[in-house]
Structure formats: structure tokens, C-alpha cells
Amino acid sequence: MAKRSxxxxxxxxxxxxxxxxxxxxxxxxxxxxxxxxxGYIHRGLEKLVEKKDFKQYVYVAERVCGICSCGHGMGxxxxxxxVMEIEVPARARYLRTIWMEMSRVHSHLLWLxxxxxxxxxxxxxxxxxxxxxxxxxxxxxxxGGRIIxxxxxxxxxxxxxxxxxxxxxCRAADEIEQEIHPVMETxxxxxxxxxxxxxxxxxxxxxxxxxxxxxxxxxxxGEAYDVRMLxxxxxxxxxxxxxxxxxxxxxxxxxxxxYEILQSLRLIRQAAEKIPxxxxxxxxxxxxxGEYFARIEQPRGEAIYYVKGNGTKNLDRFRLRTPTTSxxxxxxxLLKGCQLADVPLIILTIDPCISCTER
Amino acid sequence: MTDxxxxxxxxxxxxxLPAVIRLKKDRWRLAQICAVRIxxxxxxxxxxxKEYQLVTLRLVTETEExxxxxxxxxxxxxxxxxxxxxLFGVPIxxxxxxxxxxxxxxxxxxxxxxxx
Amino acid sequence: xxxxAKMLTFARTALKNLFSRPATVGYPYEPAKFPQRMRGHIExxxxxxxxxxxxxxxxxxxxxxxxxxxxxWTINRFDCIQCGSCAGACPKKCLSLVPGYTEPxxxxxxxxxxxxxxxxxxxxxxxxxxxAETAVSP
Numbered sequence: 180m181a182k183r184s185x186x187x188x189x190x191x192x193x194x195x196x197x198x199x200x201x202x203x204x205x206x207x208x209x210x211x212x213x214x215x216x217x218g219y220i221h222r223g224l225e226k227l228v229e230k231k232d233f234k235q236y237v238y239v240a241e242r243v244c245g246i247c248s249c250g251h252g253m254g255x256x257x258x259x260x261x262v263m264e265i266e267v268p269a270r271a272r273y274l275r276t277i278w279m280e281m282s283r284v285h286s287h288l289l290w291l292x293x294x295x296x297x298x299x300x301x302x303x304x305x306x307x308x309x310x311x312x313x314x315x316x317x318x319x320x321x322x323g324g325r326i327i328x329x330x331x332x333x334x335x336x337x338x339x340x341x342x343x344x345x346x347x348x349c350r351a352a353d354e355i356e357q358e359i360h361p362v363m364e365t366x367x368x369x370x371x372x373x374x375x376x377x378x379x380x381x382x383x384x385x386x387x388x389x390x391x392x393x394x395x396x397x398x399x400x401g402e403a404y405d406v407r408m409l410x411x412x413x414x415x416x417x418x419x420x421x422x423x424x425x426x427x428x429x430x431x432x433x434x435x436x437x438y439e440i441l442q443s444l445r446l447i448r449q450a451a452e453k454i455p456x457x458x459x460x461x462x463x464x465x466x467x468x469g470e471y472f473a474r475i476e477q478p479r480g481e482a483i484y485y486v487k488g489n490g491t492k493n494l495d496r497f498r499l500r501t502p503t504t505s506x507x508x509x510x511x512x513l514l515k516g517c518q519l520a521d522v523p524l525i526i527l528t529i530d531p532c533i534s535c536t537e538r
Numbered sequence: 539m540t541d542x543x544x545x546x547x548x549x550x551x552x553x554x555l556p557a558v559i560r561l562k563k564d565r566w567r568l569a570q571i572c573a574v575r576i577x578x579x580x581x582x583x584x585x586x587x588k589e590y591q592l593v594t595l596r597l598v599t600e601t602e603e604x605x606x607x608x609x610x611x612x613x614x615x616x617x618x619x620x621x622x623x624x625l626f627g628v629p630i631x632x633x634x635x636x637x638x639x640x641x642x643x644x645x646x647x648x649x650x651x652x653x654x
Numbered sequence: 655x656x657x658x659a660k661m662l663t664f665a666r667t668a669l670k671n672l673f674s675r676p677a678t679v680g681y682p683y684e685p686a687k688f689p690q691r692m693r694g695h696i697e698x699x700x701x702x703x704x705x706x707x708x709x710x711x712x713x714x715x716x717x718x719x720x721x722x723x724x725x726x727w728t729i730n731r732f733d734c735i736q737c738g739s740c741a742g743a744c745p746k747k748c749l750s751l752v753p754g755y756t757e758p759x760x761x762x763x764x765x766x767x768x769x770x771x772x773x774x775x776x777x778x779x780x781x782x783x784x785x786a787e788t789a790v791s792p
Contacts, residue, residue, distance in 0.1 A: 226649065
């Protein structure tokens with residue numbers, strides 16, 4: 180047996196946008212074990228629900244994380260609305276869907292940029308983020324914020340979009356769809372990218388399910404599970420189909436995310452076309468009493484929002500199980516047996532979002 | 539098509555682990571573990587997903603009563619069980635790996651245990 | 655193992671980007687363009703404020719303080735998260751979120767606005783004066 184050594188990885192590492200620490204157990208260059216530890220940015224936001232009014236907490240839920248912000252606000256509202264049995268107006272449901280899909284595009288483009296950066300492909304990184312900027316500009320114009328939108332409220336949305344804004348979003352979607360082609364071609368067919376990603380970190384379908392993987396990580400292993408199929412918000416009226424790949428390696432995960440961008444752009448256009456006129460919010464009376472598990476599909480995968488109300492304006496408990504919490508155990512499993520030089524890429528392909536995980 | 543009210547199935551401690559093993563055999567995916575502080579105890583919710591169904595096992599325990607770990611059945615539960623132990627002080631037995639209150643680098647011990 | 659791999663797939667885009675105008679704005683040499691809806695900072699029209707304190711209660715981080723007796727409206731701009739909750743709660747619509755960021759500073763400080771005295775007399779007189787006031791404001 181080769182001599183074992185332990186190498187600390189993170190919390191500060193060029194490939195990591197957020198702090199996560201791993202103790203890697205190595206035999207020569209091969210990783211035989213990994214122990215993850217988090218906890219550098221725990222803020223205790225779940226506890227804050229006992230202090231804040233349940234309507235105010237939407238703003239707190241949104242600020243759990245920058246990239247998943249729209250979804251966290253929406254998921255929290257969805258859970259509270261289910262507890263209080265509020266019927267959200269159709270226009271608000273469509274608006275939320277459009278913003279959510281735009282979030283997915285911007286999150287995936289951000290991730291593609293990070294992946295390119297991890298491979299040392301700087302021009303591809305810049306190009307991905309240039310495309311992302313178009314979506315951020317549309318967020319800026321429609322919600323007033325580039326990252327944190329503050330548009331969701333219990334009972335609907337706070338802002339409406341006029342026809343010009345919807346047209347602007349469709350125009351941006353068209354532009355991205357055109358300009359993403361060289362980027363997609365490079366990620367999917369370039370020799371250097373393929374030789375870096377193919378066959379790396381293979382997660383088999385059965386393992387993915389039993390290890391609890393969610394989102395693109397699960398779909399890249401061939402399991403067609405996408406919570407959007409439940410038809411929450413306006414997804415029931417749109418053509419959603421889980422994007423899957425079969426190999427379960429880093430390349431497949433990249434491929435799933437690329438095709439999800441195209442799918443989201445299609446959904447944005449479809450929703451902008453079908454959006455009905457009408458109210459954007461209903462007044463909310465009373466306080467939530469009861470409990471509910473809401474599931475929504477975040478860019479990184481399924482997120483679960485648990486809300487338990489006791490009939491006062493402060494909730495008893497809010498629990499947010501983020502996609503990364505579920506994706507860390509399969510990631511640890513993938514690391515076993517890989518080479519030390521591949522560790523950054525494997526960690527990156529789960530699209531870790533540590534702020535969400537620690538809350 | 540719409541999300542039905544999620545099913546919450548109360549279980550007692552004797553039938554809890556057998557129920558989890560049955561779910562594992564039927565290829566259910568562990569979705570989440572949630573601890574809620576109630577008067578004199580905890581309310582543990584273990585949610586499992588299969589296709590688009592969601593089933594939650596609800597285990598109600600007393601404050602000092604040990605809760606069996608499910609990491610022997612679902613190894614991926616370690617992160618969320620450690621979290622429940624660390625933030626709420628749920629006495630979960632034989633978590634593998636047990637972080638011994640080192641998962642979150644926080645000063646306060648079990649900050650979510652007491653209300654307010 | 656590598657299926658139909660191509661070489662230099664990105665060269666064309668990279669060369670095009672090299673010779674085209676930058677995608678970024680030359681801020682601070684060029685002014686930054688803010689969209690109309692931008693949530694920059696809170697502004698108050700002190701003359702319309704009725705000191706009800708709803709903004710203070712609706713503010714998630716607790717950045718606003720309304721002192722009825724002293725007639726001041728205080729905001730800690732470094733605590734403000736630009737959510738717009740106060741603007742939505744204000745019954746007189748005298749709060750608004752307008753473009754433009756809060757300027758950086760050396761220390762956290764509060765900005766105090768003095769609310770103009772509407773009715774210098776005691777409370778009962780103020781309620782009597784109210785109808786007249788609403789008639790004037792539009």
C-alpha cells in the first residue's frame with residue numbers, strides 16, 4: 180500500500196467562488212477519501228423567521244444567496260401560500276415563471292464561465308459572462324435589481340411587466356440564443372474541453388438516486404427528474420421536458436446545463452406569449468397556520484421549502500433544503516478514486532452554492 | 539398535475555428504521571431531514587422522493603431521547619443529521635461521520651434549540 | 655473516446671471579440687446608465703409624511719426610525735437593503751426608491767430628516783386640520 184497523506188483543500192481555492200473545505204486523503208496522486216466541512220458563512224437565517232413578520236421574511240429568504248435569490252423568495256412564498264390556501268393570480272404566476280427561467284439562464288451562464296475559468300479557457304469564460312450580462316440588464320430593467328430582485332411577495336408579485344419589457348426580454352432571449360452557438364460548440368466539441376471533461380467523475384444512475392443527487396447532477400446520470408414537471412406556478416401550461424444525458428460524467432453535466440439554457444429561453448418566450456392580463460397580487464389576510472413542504476426546481480436542482488405556521492405573524496419554523504446540501508454526498512463519492520488534479524473540476528460540476536447550504 | 543398536499547406519515551420509534559429500510563429497498567431518494575423544536579422535544583421530518591411523490595416520515599421525540607441515525611441506510615444523510623444535531627441539539631446516535639459540533643464554525647452551542 | 659472533436663472552435667469568436675468594441679461601459683469615465691426601476695436608495699418627501707411609523711415597522715433590517723415627538727425620520731442607509739418594503743407600506747406614498755447608489759463612507763451613519771410641523775397645536779387640533787390638508791395636497 181502506498182503511503183497515505185492528507186491534503187487540505189479550500190476554503191480558499193482559485194476554483195471555488197465560496198468557502199468549502201475538504202480534507203483529501205491521498206495515496207500518491209489518487210484520492211481515496213474526502214471529508215467535507217462547511218460552516219464558514221453560517222448566518223442562521225432560518226432562525227430569523229421567529230423574529231420577522233412572515234411577509235417581511237420574503238426579503239430575508241431572497242438574501243440567502245445571490246444566484247438563487249429569485250427561487251428562494253418564490254419557494255418561500257409558494258410554501259406560505261399553500262399553507263394559507265391563497266390562489267395566486269395567473270399573471271403573477273407567469274411573471275414569477277419568467278423571472279425564474281431568466282434566473283436559470285443567468286445561473287447556468289455563470290457556471291459555464293466558472294467551468295471555462297477552471298479549465299484555463301479565459302476567452303470562453305469572458306464570452307459566457309458577456310452573454311449573462313444581457314439577462315442581468317433585463318433583470319435590472321424589469322425588477323430594479325441585477326441579482327436580488329425583491330419582486331415576490333406572499334400573494335403574488337410586487338412589480339408588473341409592460342409589453343415593452345416583455346418584448347425586451349424576448350429580444351434578449353433571441354440574441355442569447357444566436358450568440359450562444361459558438362459557446363455551445365466549444366463546450367461540446369472542442370478537443371481540449373472534451374479531453375478535460377469526458378469520462379471524468381462518472382456518477383451512475385442508481386448511485387445518483389441513492390446518494391440523493393438533484394438537478395443537473397441527477398439528470399446528467401440519466402434520471403429524468405425535474406420538479407418543474409409538477410406544474411407549480413405557470414409550468415403546468417408550458418412545455419417542460421427534463422433535459423437528460425446518459426454518461427453521468429463532467430461532460431454530461433455541462434451538456435445538460437447548456438441545453439437547459441436553450442430550454443429556458445424557449446420557456447421565457449412561450450410564457451411571454453401566453454401571459455394573461457389581470458391582477459398581479461391578491462391581498463393577504465390573517466396569519467399562516469399549518470405546515471407544507473414546497474418543492475421547486477432551482478438552477479442547481481430541487482430545493483425544498485418547509486414552512487410551519489402557528490397562527491401568529493411569526494412562523495414556527497422555516498427550513499430550506501438547498502440543492503447543494505443534497506449534492507455534496509454524491510460529490511464526496513465521486514472524489515474517491517479520482518486524481519488530485521481533477522478535484523477542482525469535479526467539485527465545480529456539482530455547481531456548489533455554499534451560502535445556500537449554510538444559510 | 540399540480541402538487542398535492544405532501545403526505546406526512548407519523549411513525550413511532552420502533553417502526554421508524556424498518557420504514558426507512560423499506561423505502562430504501564423501493565428506491566426512494568432521501569429528499570430532506572428537518573428538525574423542529576416543539577415543547578419538551580423535537581419533531582423530526584424525513585422526506586423521501588420517488589418519481590414526483592413526496593412522503594414524509596414524522597418522528598416525535600423527547601428532548602433527551604436519542605434518535606437513531608439513518609446514515610447506515612442512507613449514507614448521504616450525514617450532512618443533514620449533523621446539522622440537526624448541531625443547530626438544534628437533537629441527540630442523534632451513531633452518525634457516520636459524526637462531526638462532533640464542528641460542522642458549523644459558530645460560537646454558540648445549539649443556537650436553534652431555544653426559541654427566541 | 656472523444657467524439658467528433660474539433661480544434662480551434664473558439665478562435666473565430668475570440669478574434670472577433672479582439673477587434674470589436676468592448677462590451678463593458680467605461681465607468682467611471684463614462685456615466686453609468688441606470689434603468690428607471692432601479693432600486694438605488696430611498697427618498698422621502700417630508701412634507702407629506704404623517705409620522706404613522708408604518709415604514710419603520712415594515713422595514714426588514716430595521717433601518718428606519720420615526721420619532722413622532724421629535725418630528726424626525728431617520729434612515730441608516732448602510733443597513734437599508736433596498737427592498738422597497740417601506741415604499742409599499744407608506745399610506746401617503748411619500749417614500750420612493752430612486753436610482754443612484756448610496757455613496758461609500760468611512761463609518762456607518764444615519765441620515766436624519768426633519769419633518770415640517772403641520773399643526774403646532776396639540777393632537778386634537780391635528781385631526782381637525784386633516785381634511786383640509788388632503789384637499790390641498792393633490
